[in-house]
Amino acid sequence: MGTGYPTRVVASRGAMPRRDLLRLLGIGVPGAYLLAGCVPAVEPVFPPPEHSDPDPAPFVDGVIAGDPRPDGAVIWTRVAAPVGGAAVEVLWSVSSDPTFATVLAGGIATAEATHGHCVHVLVDGLPPDGWYWYRFEANGVASRSGRLRTAPAPGVDVASMRFAFSSCQQLNDSWFVAHTAAAAEPDLDLFVHLGDYIYVNDSQTLSLDDYRAVYRRWRREPLLREFHAAVPLAAMWDDGEFYNGVDRFGPPERLAAAKQAWFENMPVINAGNDVTYRSIEWGSLVDLEMIDTRAYRDPALSTANHISGEGLAAYDPTRTTLGAEQYQWLLDRLVNSTASWRIIGNGVPIAPWRLVNLEFLRLFDPSVPPNAGLYIQSDGWDDYVVERRDLLAALLANGVTDTVFATGQTHIAIATELRPDPDAGGPVAAFEFVSQAMTADPDVVRSTLGSLPADLARGALRLAESFLLAQNPGMRHLNLEQQGYVLVDVTPDDMVVRYRHIDTYDPDAAPYTGAAFRLAKGAQHLELLRPDRQAGTTV
Secondary structure (H helix, E strand, O other): OOOOOOOOOOOOOOOOHHHHHHHOOOOOOOOOOOOOOOOOOOOOOOOOOOOOOOOOOOOOOEEHHHEEEEOOEEEEEEEEOOHHHOOOOEEEEOOOOOOOOOEEEEEEEEHHHHHHHHHHEOOOOOOOOOOOEEEEOOOOOOOEEEEOOOOOOOOOOOOEEEEEEEEEEOOOOOHHHHHHHHOOOOOOOOOEEOOOOOOOOOOOOOOHHHHHHHHHHOOOOOHHHHHHHHEEEEOOOOOOOOOOOOOOOHHHHHHHHHHHHHEEEHOOOOOOOOOOEEEEEOOOEEEEEEEOOOOOOOOOOOOOOOOHHHHHHHHOOOOOOOHHHHHHHHHHHHHHOOOEEEEEEEEEEOOOOOEEEOHHHHHHHOOOOOOOOEOOOOOOHHOHHHHHHHHHHHHHHHHHOEEEEEOOOOOOEEEEEEOOOOOOOOOOOOEEEEEEOOOOOOHHHHHHHOOOOOOHHHHHHHHHHHHHHHHHHOOOEEEEEOOOEEEEEOOEEEEEEEEEEOOOOOOOOOOOOEEEEEEOOOOOEEEEEOOOOOOOOOO
16 A cells, blocks of 8 residues: 655654664654434335445545534535536435444435535434444435444443544555554444554645645545444544644645544544534533644644753743633633543653653752653644643542543654652542554664664663663553554543554454553553554553
């Protein structure tokens, strides 16, 4: 599977891909609108497709459902633009069974050129806590059918929720088998995609048409379309959808083009203000807060040194990655939540991530700032220390417990116990699990350390992991090698988190659990479970 489109260029500042980290460590080598609500049971709206292609013209981009609500969800498709770009009337329907023998809701939406001929329908009127099938029809041709999920009703007791999360799906010489594996996980309610859904070219993807073209290229991947048809999505953008290291000071026209293309191509309703942060509630069990760590942020720092010079700006109390309005929204949501668990879909790592811990220097020089060190330049919250400390301290001050950050972006698996000051100890305010990449930076043993024997390369990675764990109090797990996703099982009493690894070079690969953790309700520490490393099994 070749790229077919230029991937983004890594800038000198901003995010640090895994291969660059390894070099630092010395082991790398060079409805639009809704026209109808509930419909009585009738004959199927759509005839069966006349050919076997699951995504027939004009629906070559497939279908996606997203953002489950107690009475419905958003459903999405795109109609291939007709000659002249004319608008296309699209019929949609939702059924309680895959044969569409009973239609519960249906209507007509218009695919218009001004929106890239994409169709968004906010379906409502469905019973809560159920699975349904949906599809579209244009010019007498039916799309494939997809599955949508309604959330449990507000406040109702829920016995369990199972979701998965990850980010970073590059087009390269690997396969989208992580997507296939995630879709096959039994009883998966939702997939949380935390950004880098696409990778644009920093210097060439500039206009709205440029951004639209990148999404079209990604949607040519059949395993990605299969994944979307099977699993509902909760999506957030990162910098891959804009350009490397994006912040609020980017070129306004380019930012507007990137945002419009994202909203066009994701199952998310834009209320007209380009706001992506939002909540998904799962009865009394989970409040999922999707936060935007890109659109409102101050620029990331260009240095790893946080003890002098430019690096001291990390402690500037005015610097933000959330912006004041989103920060207050998030804090209010967390403090007022009555759910058993609070889960935050977080674009970049909030946990401190030092390359070298220099905290000992404070013993000799009191002017050295707290948490001194050389930091991994991951575009994370390490560049916004006061905002992070204030948020975590506010959770403790308000008695907010059982809070978990589900994070993407780094291509590296990390699990951390979060404290307002990691070097001072004290109570844990929250926990963070950072997912490995789905396809980005394929297996470093082959691609980056390929000149070394596999055993030696893996030994070097394990040494690097041990070194980094020693530099970061609170960090409990680090994996620099594997790809895949994170699988999370939530009950009122506990949360079990499994790192599901898969060989993306193997088109027939099966996932396996490389690491697993349990959080008991009210816990102050991560409980390490025994992983079962056999392919296709879990702990």
